[in-house]
Amino acid sequence: MLFLTLRLSRGAALVVTLGILAACALPRVGPNKSEIFAGSVLREGDAFILTVDDRVNAIAAVAPALGFTAGFLNAGELGSDTIRAGDTLGLTIFENVDDGLLVPQGQNASVLEEVQVDGQGYIFVPYAGRILAAGNTPEAIRRIITGKLADQTPDPQVQVRRLAGDGATVSVSGAVNGQGVYPIERPTRSLIPMLAAAGGVAIEPDIARVTVARGDQKAEVFYNDLFNNPRNDVALRDGDAIIVKSDSRTFTVLGATGSQDRVTFESQKITAIEALAQVGGLSSTQADPTGVFVFRNEPEEITEQLVGQDVTGVQRVVYVLDLTRPNGMFMARDFAIRDGDTVYVTEAPFVQFNKAIAAATGSLSAVESVSSTTGL
Known part of the structure; x- marks a missing residue:
């Protein structure tokens, strides 16, 4: 009888202890x-x-999609021979007369070396005047000069060549194998071949993001989307900045x-x-x-x-x-x-229950230990 009473007392103590523990905040990972x-x-x-x-x-x-705006997508490819401000040109002018406008007597051609394209993109040619060179190819400039001289000397022949200046360039930086400034040439007029010229990306392609900054415009795409959607291989412009970085999400x-x-x-x-x-x-x-x-x-x-x-x-x-x-x-x-x-x-749910049982069992064990020590 005494044993049964003791068992019941312990059971009651366990129930009471569990209730107290349930009311208290047992350790857990977060809300249930x-x-x-x-x-x-x-x-x-x-x-x-x-x-x-x-x-x-x-x-x-x-999800918010990355991609290029219409301004980037609709830009045509830039010719590799396009002249820009700061370039230096060489001009050779042939005249089919003995006493020409520019050709010295006894010669058949006049050479104008180191004609500088000014900050506004213009050059000056005697008798032809001020001519817009920036944004034009040497061939286009040749036709313009020829047309202006044709009214003053019969059948002029003009040659135009770039002597100095890199033409259009872009900068490539970030997670690429070869950071630097690269000219826009015939094989690198668009984004994918330009990245290839810079050695390709130096990180996992799955987490690479490519940003193109052009003036006050900026657009970003995932590197893999350059190949999944051919339209993303946008044409480049002089002064573009290409930045490759890891996905920050x-x-x-x-x-x-x-x-x-x-x-x-x-x-x-x-x-x-x-x-x-x-x-x-x-x-x-x-x-x-x-x-x-x-x-x-x-x-x-x-x-x-x-x-x-x-x-x-x-x-x-x-x-x-x-x-x-x-x-x-x-x-x-x-x-x-x-x-x-x-x-x-x-x-x-059983995790919290197990924690409560473990805590209660530990509490009862402590009580029994005290009881045995005091002889109660």
Whole structure:
């Protein structure tokens, strides 16, 4: 009888201890599912909580796209022999008369060496006047000078050649194998061959982003998209700056996973399954596969499509992935992670229960130890 009473007393003590522990904050990785759902707009919070399905995947997968503007896409290729301000030209003028305008008596040609193209792009030729050279080819300049001299001397013949100056150039910097200033020549009039001339990218192509700065305009594309879409191989212009850098997008993984970290994108697109795999997957001893959440701030237009109602401004959205549901793994495999996302995996309910049991067992053991010591 005494033994039964003692067992009942210990059972009661365990129940009381569990209740006390439940009321206290046992260590855990973060909020549980019920606490997250309490943050819904339908309850105590201001977040839209959505279970991921095919419709949600189709809408939420929309991400801000990189790409060139029409100004870059519609620019024609620049000739490799285009003259620019600062170049030095050499002119040779032949006249079919004994007493010509420019040709000395007894000679058949006049040579004008080192004709400088001024800052405004012009040159001066006697009897032809001020001629716009910058932006024209030597052949175009030849025709202009010939036309202006033809009214003053019969059948003039003109040769134009560049003596100094690199012509049009671009700078290539960042994660390339050969940074430097490169001339726009016949094989390198567009972006892809110019990058090849610079030795190619020095980082993984999947995470390389290419920026082209032209005056006050700037556009960026993923390196792989240069080859996936031929239009992205844009024509270059004098003074363009080409910068190659690594993708700076990140997401954060917390909760019952193999590790908790801020993770950089390893490819242009990452799904929820791939994001979990990058941190070692779900913890086999702690994770609740029904409680995988993705926290994101969604733009107004995407949120309205998701919830079917008007909203104002950026909204907090929580996506729920239940890997145990039919097709749950497929939903997670198709869900696209975006820059700034937080992926959180809740603990399984029994984990907290086990912690409470362990804590209670430890407490009762301590009590028994004290009792045996005092002889009670």
